[in-house]
Amino acid sequence: MISELLSATLYGAGAFLAALAALSVFWSHQRSNVDRAPNALVYLVREDRLVDANPAGQLVLDDIDGPLDPMVKLKTFLSNHFENASTILENAQPESKEYKSFDQQTKMDIEAKGNSVRLQISTNAATSEVADVHSLKALKSELNTLRANARAAPFLLWRQNTEGEITWVNQAYLDVLDSALGEDKKTNWPVPALFPNLQSSVNKTSRLSLRTSDKSETWYDCHVAAVGTDLLCTAFKADEAVRSENRRREFTQTLTKTFAELAIGLAIFDRSRSLVLFNPALLDLTSLPTDFLAARPSMVTFLDRLRENRVMPEPRDYRTWRKKIAELEAAAVDGTYSETWSLPDGHTYHVTGRPHPDGAVALLFEDISAEMSLTRRFRAELEQSQSVIDALEDGVAVFSATGQLTQTNKASSDLWRLTDDSKLVGSDVNDVTRRWHTLSFPTPVWGDFRDFVHRSHDREEWQSNVSLRDGRSVLCRFIPQKGGPTLAVFRLVVSDRAPQEGMQKAV
16 A cells, blocks of 8 residues: 555656656746846746746736636736737747737737747836836726726715715715705715714614705615725615515505404414414404413414313313314414304304415404304295195295206105105206106106296296106196296196006006
């Protein structure tokens, strides 16, 4: 293992020395040119990587504020002074070639050898000032970039000292200053502060308003950052954010008023299942005290208090009660909880659970006692009317305006041999008359009756006799009702004639 590591180390050292020797030969070959321009900027690029630079060249790159990659800095520097700098690097030839800068005051000699490219940049200035000239150009270029960026920034940017005196502003600040003070109130430097009440808390954002000369109000989000002993301040327009917050506040107030006027009790529990919102109707329906609800009880505590107040069905035992609470919460989260609570005092509540954003759950309590009472009364009336028509000797069948059988009595079921499970209630008139047809001899009465049921005008009461296959005769009366329904009444006709042979065989 040690021998293998030693071999690898010696091999790497040999490769490094070989590369160093090749680089020494390359630089020796160009030493005469360097001697003629001792203060020139010299760079060595290999495979799109800056591998070496002389002190003057490194100084220029160090003065460039930007990406940390030296090759990116070199390309940035070359692009600011030479046309098609990237193409020049890619198309470097073994023969040295000279390029002129934009201002014709700087020249660049470039040549390639193998996979390496050597650049030498020099100016027409005095030899002792070459490095300073290039550094000055780099700083000037960076200054122009920073000035252009600050000028184009759409937000306000300014710098002030510890006494609050403004020492620098950008163009956006000056534009807002003109609109705030008016064109006739421009002041000399130092310019006045637009936000004199801005807190100097570092890395804190505060929202301040600015009233312009036309009495309109503009909101800004101001941020303060420390730069040495000074403060760098920025201000972004926040009008849309303020409008959104105002709309949200108004919407919340509207919802609050709406909830307050709702007859349905509302209880909203947050993700931790604590009560965060309720309306006055909940107090009326549950008789829970306001201080108890305002204390943000948990859902289990809330429902437990409902059980104590007898506002929910009483469970058989506590274990069943806890299980029911867990099922209620799970169903409410899924939005599937919907039950009717019949309370001991005679009231009936319809309780539903609905999921809300961010894991919240809402319980809605609706008093449906009146509706349930009306339903019970209506059901009782239906049962009473059914008992009345069941007591009749004549068979009765009622069809709706759309031709659906809605009601029959016991005599009709016995006549047409229908059991309790197959009274055909809800069936179409075509299916019902098909049943009647199978128990009677062929007759046009059933076809005429179907047309009569679907007719919307010129409806008069009519009747006809129908012979059943068991030998009995039935008098059928068809009576139109108000609104479109049709009443069919069947009465057996007593006959002294004996049944025909065909009738006997059909039975």
